[in-house]
Amino acid sequence: MSLMDISKIFSLVQCSEEDEDNQQSQNLNDAVSSNDVTLLSELLSHESYRRSINARSGWGIPVTPLRTAAALGHLKCLELLLEHGAEIDSLDVKAQTPLFSAVSGKHLDCVVALLKAGADPNGSQYNNCCPVLLAVLEGQADVLQELLRFGAEVDVRPKLPYWATHPTACRGPLYMSAVYGHLDCFKLLLLYGANPNFNCSEKMLAKVKQPKTALEVCLHYGCGKEYIQLLIDFGADVYLPKLTVDKTTEQNEALALLLKERVCPKTLMSQSRLAIRRYIPVANKQLAIESLDIPLMLRNYLNHDTSEVI
Structure with missing residues (x-):
């Protein structure tokens, strides 16, 4: 056997750097899938695993560990991955972000954690759907409110x-x-x-x-x-x-x-409410109304809360 043949055989059995990243990503994904926060923390204590934190692995649709945590609703794992620099708006092959997966899985706590960490509430521009449309389709009012509170587009179109x-x-x-x-x-x-x-x-x-x-x-x-x-x-x-x-x-x-x-015709009060709400910017409209220096009863009226009679 020549030296060249031996070198070829050695190169076949030797793991490439990409294969090593995939294996480490798979190990991270396995820890997240089993919701083993202790193991995940131990893995992320090593520099090599932190370098592989955004690598994708798995059969079918390769995903990042953060995407797995969001899809399964494993909040502690998700928070730990974010602390170690996981890319918050990474895309899978469907152009879905971890936030989209959290909304799809109806995991409100993960949705809030991702939004607070800076996730784009509108999802990916390359995906025909978005978190708001998905939340509305599933009737998730609590999730929808958080998305809108963090600035999601309210009149989004496919x-x-x-x-x-x-x-x-x-x-x-x-x-x-x-x-x-x-x-x-x-x-x-x-x-x-x-x-x-x-x-x-x-x-x-x-x-x-x-x-x-x-x-x-x-x-x-x-x-x-x-x-x-x-x-x-x-x-x-x-x-x-x-x-x-x-x-x-x-x-x-x-x-x-x-x-x-x-x-x-509408009453003068109703027309006044419409005029004021039109003047307030669409973005963070609720927050803007809450910050107005007016009596609580009037703020409630602007928010269409008529539990108290004015």
């Missing part, structure tokens, strides 16, 4: 190219919360500044011949009058939906409420 725009693709969180009957999410979105006339911008009207407003969607899917009342209270244009109403039209409570609003 990330499709402009040429692919059509009525279905234009349906954002407010639409989805109505269609799936998640009233808590519906109200949260409006409180954080969702446009009650979503889909009616000039650009969208030019592209889509018959854009569906939130009011139309609520009527079409038989949402209760609570949805219609919320849209009215938050300033939806009650004249946008094209309704064909005659004596033979069967009117439910929601439709009757909308028709009544078309002939009854």
Whole structure:
């Protein structure tokens, strides 16, 4: 056997640096999967493992240890990985961030930990979906509130190219919360500044011949009058939906409420609330209202909390 043959054999059995990183990442992933914080801490005490903290491993879809911790809801492991410099917005092959995985797994504590550590509340620009849309789809009002509190886009759209725009693709969180009957999410979105006339911008009207407003969607899917009342209270244009109403039209409570609003002007207090809320920037709208130097009763009214009569 020549020296060259021996060298080839040796190179085959010798682990490359990349293989070593993968193995160490797998060890980290195994520790996270078993929620063994002690073992994970011991591994991360070694420099070589800290260098492999963002490496991906595993069958099917290789993932980082942080992604595993977020998906399984292992908070202590997740916090330990963040303390040792894990990349917070690392992407898997689906362009999903650890935050997206935490929302998908309905792990509120992990969602909060990631957001506090600086995770992008909007997820990845390369993923058609995002944490807000996912939270609304699953009816996770508590998760949705944290995402919005940390600055997530409230009127986010599925990330499709402009040429692919059509009525279905234009349906954002407010639409989805109505269609799936998640009233808590519906109200949260409006409180954080969702446009009650979503889909009616000039650009969208030019592209889509018959854009569906939130009011139309609520009527079409038989949402209760609570949805219609919320849209009215938050300033939806009650004249946008094209309704064909005659004596033979069967009117439910929601439709009757909308028709009544078309002939009854808003009170001065209601119009004042709308004007003030429009003046406040959409980003961190709730925080901005809470910081206003006005009586608590008025702040509650601006937040549509009418538990106390003014």
